[in-house]
Amino acid sequence: MTPALVHAIIPFGAVERAKTRLGAFLAPVQRQTLAVAMLHDVITTLQACSMIADITVIGPLSNRRVVTLPAGARSQLEGKPTLNGAVAMAVRAIPAGAGVLVIHADLPLLDAGDVDAFVRATPADGVSLAKSADGGTPAICSFIGAAWQWQFGPRSFFLHRDTAAKTSIPCVVDDSSSLSHDVDTPEDLTGLDASACGTQTAAFLATVKRTYTPKPRRPS
Numbered sequence: 001m002t003p004a005l006v007h008a009i010i011p012f013g014a015v016e017r018a019k020t021r022l023g024a025f026l027a028p029v030q031r032q033t034l035a036v037a038m039l040h041d042v043i044t045t046l047q048a049c050s051m052i053a054d055i056t057v058i059g060p061l062s063n064r065r066v067v068t069l070p071a072g073a074r075s076q077l078e079g080k081p082t083l084n085g086a087v088a089m090a091v092r093a094i095p096a097g098a099g100v101l102v103i104h105a106d107l108p109l110l111d112a113g114d115v116d117a118f119v120r121a122t123p124a125d126g127v128s129l130a131k132s133a134d135g136g137t138p139a140i141c142s143f144i145g146a147a148w149q150w151q152f153g154p155r156s157f158f159l160h161r162d163t164a165a166k167t168s169i170p171c172v173v174d175d176s177s178s179l180s181h182d183v184d185t186p187e188d189l190t191g192l193d194a195s196a197c198g199t200q201t202a203a204f205l206a207t208v209k210r211t212y213t214p215k216p217r218r219p220s
Helices: 028-047 061-065 083-092 112-120 156-166 186-190 199-211
Strands: 006-011 052-060 073-078 099-103 127-130 139-142 171-174
Touching: 006 028, 006 083, 028 052, 028 112, 028 199, 052 061, 052 083, 061 073, 073 083, 083 099, 099 112, 112 127, 112 139, 127 156, 156 171
Parallel strands: 006 052, 006 099, 052 073, 127 171
Antiparallel strands: 099 139, 127 139
């Protein structure tokens, strides 16, 4: 049976602290520009999906001053929420029994067909997990609401997978589609094929290639 449409939630942290692991590669304003560009491209891709009912971006109140969302996406801003606390709060606002896709904002290669397939593969009584190369969880689709424990953070995929195993929750893993390719490190960024990225991310990459000069390494 084809699953019902799901509600998409995109966590987006304080933009002034965006992508700090790229600090040796990009200036602060460049990191902020990249983060917002990827967010916009993720939203645009989700709007092209057939399995997404609506899109909510969650994050701190400070983002109100600097982040404007594309038409059709709404924001839910809180004081200073933790990532998992903010996700849990947003999920509780979704009608009981509805499906949810929690997907990160730093997926520049995201493809609408991959998203729809990810949602369709999710068990009606379980979850689908996307796994990144560093063991993170760039996306989770769930049809079990409050029964699921959100554990985003370092190596979160293994926490999520083990929780599913211990609680006998059916779990599908995706470690090879566009949902698994996030951008956290300079290697992630320099390895991107701009032609495969969303429009705004591709434009940013073109600018960086024209203007960026690597910072000299400090003596160890």
